[in-house]
Amino acid sequence: MARRVAIVYLNCLIICATTTALVSALTINQATTKPRYTKFSASTTEGIGPLATPVSSVAQSKNDDSGVAYYRLFHSKTGATCILLKTDAVVEVVFKLHDLDEQADSFIPEKALIEGDCKNEDYAFMRISWTGYSLVINFAKTPGGERWYISSLGLSVSPDLPQFHGIPIQRKSSIKLYHRQMLIPTTVGKSYSCSELEVPLETDEEDNPPPGLRGTLYLRLLQVQPFMYKSEEFEPARECKPQMLYRDETAPIAVGSTLAVAVLLTISGYGVYRYFKVKNVQYNTME
Incomplete structure (x- = not known):
């Protein structure tokens, strides 16, 4: 059960990060x-x-x-x-x-x-x-x-x-x-x-x-x-x-990209942590 919750949580974070980066990048095509x-x-x-x-x-x-x-x-x-x-x-x-x-x-x-x-x-x-x-x-x-x-x-x-x-x-x-x-x-x-x-x-x-x-x-x-x-x-x-007149979108893209990388790193770290913790719990239970 805990593993399913972790997977759902990870998926949500990935979707949010990807959406933020795409929205920031797409604004480069908007002209004023x-x-x-x-x-x-x-x-x-x-x-x-x-x-x-x-x-x-x-x-x-x-x-x-x-x-x-x-x-x-x-x-x-x-x-x-x-x-x-x-x-x-x-x-x-x-x-x-x-x-x-x-x-x-x-x-x-x-x-x-x-x-x-x-x-x-x-x-x-x-x-x-x-x-x-x-x-x-x-x-x-x-x-x-x-x-x-x-x-x-x-x-x-x-x-x-x-x-x-x-x-x-x-x-x-x-x-x-x-x-x-x-x-x-x-x-x-x-x-x-x-x-x-x-x-x-x-x-x-x-x-x-x-x-x-x-x-x-x-x-x-x-x-x-x-x-x-x-x-x-x-x-x-x-x-x-x-x-x-085109707005400078360098800052939004940088912020979006940084956020996406930070979220992906967090997700990866949490996934590794959960993997070893669940594996350790299963090993101790078998003993």
């Missing part, structure tokens, strides 16, 4: 939708101080194209469009001031200064400049020239702007932020389109950045195409996929 950002509002203005001028109100709905601007770079020799960018964008810069996080936002205005170079068949860049800000977008092609992508972005901000007064940085230096990972690889000859794209910007230690400096580039209703040869307008677009 990334929440929308709310950087765009109808009351934002572009400019500095009393000379600030209102910018077109940005859409409350992501499908509303109000506030969207076109930025076009022309080929220096042919005069044809070689890079075309359409978006409604805002730059966010976060920095520490008196040990507190301060934030400065700036919309990229429609009438920004556009510069760049697209003479090289495999590399090109566009620089968008406005009051105190400069955003450089670098484009490249994959080996073989089948796809284009954004290879890096660089943001420079003047510390002389009023919202950055007090930031611990040399006055002759700019506030610099970068994104150096590949973005939006797309087939050459096609454009890339995305209703919302959020690009994190980070510092480079070689710039001796002030503590806590970071940034984000928010792009709404984005469409972009470099290496244009045949048309002055966008070619058919590759649509972006919804951004998904």
